[in-house]
Amino acid sequence: xxxxxxxxxxxxxxxxxxxxxxxxxxxxxxxxxxxxxxxxxxxxxxxxxxxxxxxxxxxxxxxxxxxxxxxxxxxxxxxxxxxxxxxxxxxxxxxxxxxxxxxxxxxxxxxxxxxxxxxxxxxxxxxxxxxxxxxxxxxxxxxxxxxxxxxxxxxxxxxxxxxxxxxxxxxxxxxxxxxxxxxxxxxxxxxxxxxxxxxxxxxxxxxxxxxxxxxxxxxxxxxxxxxxxxxxxxxxxxxxxxxxxxxxxxxxxxxxxx
Numbered sequence: 001x002x003x004x005x006x007x008x009x010x011x012x013x014x015x016x017x018x019x020x021x022x023x024x025x026x027x028x029x030x031x032x033x034x035x036x037x038x039x040x041x042x043x044x045x046x047x048x049x050x051x052x053x054x055x056x057x058x059x060x061x062x063x064x065x066x067x068x069x070x071x072x073x074x075x076x077x078x079x080x081x082x083x084x085x086x087x088x089x090x091x092x093x094x095x096x097x098x099x100x101x102x103x104x105x106x107x108x109x110x111x112x113x114x115x116x117x118x119x120x121x122x123x124x125x126x127x128x129x130x131x132x133x134x135x136x137x138x139x140x141x142x143x144x145x146x147x148x149x150x151x152x153x154x155x156x157x158x159x160x161x162x163x164x165x166x167x168x169x170x171x172x173x174x175x176x177x178x179x180x181x182x183x184x185x186x187x188x189x190x191x192x193x194x195x196x197x198x199x200x201x202x203x204x205x206x207x208x209x210x211x212x213x214x215x216x217x218x219x220x221x222x223x224x225x226x227x228x229x230x231x232x233x234x235x236x237x238x239x240x241x242x243x244x245x246x247x248x249x250x251x252x253x254x255x256x257x258x
Contacts (some may be wrong), residue, residue, distance in 0.1 A: 029058050033074045033082050036106050041098045043083060048076040051099065053106045057116050059235070066116025068108060141168035142176045149179065149188075158189030169200075174207035181212065185225070194225045205236065213240035214248045221255060230255055 036051045043049050052074035058065040071090065075081040085093075086195045093099040114121065145164030147235045148157045162183060168176035181200035198219060204212035219225050221233035234255050240248030 027060055031056050031069075033072060033080055033200060034106070036071075036104055039073065039098055043073070043075060047078065049073045049083070050076060051104070051107075052082065054082060055108060055116075056113065060119060062119040062122065063114075063116040064119045066113060071103060071169075083116060087192060095210075139168075139173070141165075141174050145176060145179065149183075158183065162189040166182050169203075172207060174204045174209035174212070177201075177204035177207065178212045178215075181215070198226060205239065208243070210240050210243045210245050210248075213237075213243070214245055214251075216227070217248060217251060221251070230258075 032055045033052045034055070036053060039049055039051050041049055050073070052072050054069040054072045056067045056069055071085045072082040073085060075083070090099060090103070094101055138230055141164045145168060146152065147154050148164065149161035150156070162180070165176040165179050165183070169180055177200050181197045181204065182188070182199035184190055184200060186192070198216070201212040201216050201219070204206045205216055217233045217235075217237035219233075219242060220236065221231045222228070234252055237248045237252035237255065241252050
C-alpha cells in the first residue's frame with residue numbers, strides 16, 4: 001500500500017510541479033487568457049485585441065484553487081496581457097457593434113479544473129487510501145498477535161502477542177480486546193488481573209464481540225472472578241443469544257428457570 005501511495009504522489013506531483021514552474025513558480029498565482037474570437041477594436045495604445053476568457057489559478061506545488069473570471073479583451077503579441085471587461089463595458093461594445101448581442105459561449109476544459117484543484121483531489125485520494133489501510137493495519141496486528149499467542153509460524157511468545165494485541169485493540173479491534181481479556185485472566189505475559197480482564201471483555205462486548213458477551217455471562221453467573229450477579233449474567237447471555245450464540249441462549253434459559 002505504501003508503494004501505491006508513492007506511485008500516486010509521483011504520478012500527480014511531477015507533472016503538476018512542471019506545470020507550476022512553467023506558470024512562474026511552485027507557489028503563487030497565475031492568470032490564463034484563452035482566445036475565443038477576433039474583435040474589430042484597438043486597445044488604448046493601439047494594440048490589436050481579441051475576445052477571450054480569463055482564469056486565475058492559485059498553486060502550492062499543485063493547483064489549490066481556480067476561478068473562472070469571465071470575459072476579457074486579450075492583447076495580441078503580449079502574452080498574458082488583457083483589458084478587463086465589466087458588464088458596462090461589454091454592453092457599450094455590444095451597442096457599438098464591436099461585440100455581438102449574444103457573446104459566444106466558452107467551456108473551460110475539465111483538465112483545467114482538475115489541475116486547478118489537484119492538491120485537494122490528491123489529499124482526498126490519500127485520505128481515502130489511509131481510511132482503507134486502517135482496518136488492514138488493525139487486522140495485521142491482530143493476526144501477528146494470534147501467531148505469537150498460538151505459536152503459528154513462530155514460537156509462542158506472550159510478550160510479543162500482548163504487544164500486537166494492544167496495538168490492534170487501540171484501533172478498536174474487538175477480537176484483540178477479547179484476547180487481552182484472556183491474557184489478563186490467565187496471567188499470560190502479564191500479571192493476572194481479574195478486574196482488568198473483565199474491563200477488556202466489556203470493551204470487546206461493546207464492540208459486538210459475541211465470545212466476550214458469553215464470557216461475561218459466565219463470569220457473572222459463576223461469581224468466582226467477581227461478585228455473582230445473575231442480572232448482569234442474563235444481560236450478557238441475552239446479548240450473545242441475540243447474536244445467534246446457541247450456548248448463550250441455553251445458559252440464559254437455565255438462569256431464568258433457576
